[in-house]
Amino acid sequence: MTFAEFLHQVGGMGRFQIIHTTLLTIPIVLMASHNLLQNFTAAIPGHHCQIRIDGNNTRYSNATLHLDSQDLLRVSIPMDRNQQPEKCHRFVSTQWQLLDPNATQPNGTQLATEPCREGWTYDRSIFTSTIITEWDLVCNLRRLRQMAQSIYMAGVLVGALVLSGLSDRTGRKAMLIWSFLQLAVMGTCTAFSPNYISYCIFRFLGGMALSGFGLSIACLIVEWIPTQFRTITVAISGFVYTLGQLLLAGLAYGIPDWRWLQLTVSLPFFLFLFYSWYVSLKSSLPGASAALFPCGC
Known part of the structure; x- marks a missing residue:
């Protein structure tokens, strides 16, 4: 049986x-x-290189006191084809001229860029912490x-x-x-x-x-x-x-x-x-x- x-x-x-x-x-x-x-x-949350502001241009030496986050991104991080901040590169030097509305804005790829040497800034509005943000598993x-x-x-x-x-x-x-x-x-x-x-x-x-x-x-x-x-x-x-x-x-x-x-x-x-x-x-x-x-x- x-x-x-x-x-x-x-x-x-x-x-x-x-x-x-x-x-x-x-x-x-x-x-x-x-x-x-x-x-x-x-x-993987939204991210971009940490912003680094240099004060070499005396005309804009105190600009950071009055700029909002979008303007800081504009002068520090190049934009991709979708007009979003690049995730893996930043400008070698702060591009203050991009703040001038009358100035001719060159293509971001024509300006000198470098990898994110000092880490990334992450959008934590959805996930406060992931293994990506903790160990920088990006780029x-x-x-x-x-x-x-x-x-x-x-x-x-x-x-x-x-x-x-x-x-x-x-x-x-x-x-x-x-x-x-x-x-x-x-x-x-x-x-x-x-x-x-x-x-x-x-x-x-x-x-x-x-x-x-x-x-x-x-x-x-x-x-x-x-x-x-x-x-x-x-x-x-x-x-x-x-x-x-x-x-x-x-x-x-x-x-x-x-x-x-x-x-x-x-x-x-x-x-x-x-x-x-x-x-x-x-x-x-x-x-x-x-x-x-x-x-x-």
Whole structure:
């Protein structure tokens, strides 16, 4: 007799399966959050070189006392083809003549420019802090943003290859508990990363853990569900993942600091760790699950 036939014989879908599936489905909400998290924690705000004003021209030596921010940008930062401040270059010297409305304004590309040697100024009206603004991952370093996400996805791949094999040896429940612990710790460490390299390392290890509990949850749910209910159960899990994507957007809107956002989607896994131990214990007790089937209620 197969286990599926045994489930059908003792009553099929019962209270145990409903509670078991519900508790294992809740972490899927934050699985979506971690997969898409860098869309917000690594958002690229508007930016331009820090403004440097020189007073070589005595005619405009006191001009900075009366100029607004737009005029300061005009004399310090060249404009791109969309008439927006250049993101990666500034004028070598302050172009005071651009303030004169009667003066002929040359093309910004014809004036001497230089890279942003003293850092950038960021628009913090939407995101108060991201990994981009914290470590200046713009211009020549912009590719490091994509690299960080690639490293995370590499962790997901390695986790699927390594942890799936370990779950067959050690058991899915043990791997589920370990993966929750690893993601909770690595996600929290990511929120306190002092530099870009440590951020990538923690994200890689977090990606591995995400694969570990994702595969374990899928197997644990399907193995305890009668065959005729598996399709709807898997569909519900997919809806929960979509709900997690919507939840992340709301969290990112309310938490504009990337460290706090990272911490918000990581700390709940400590809670999942504790109740997954309870779920694992109850489902492994001899006769406990059968006692919760409809015929045994």
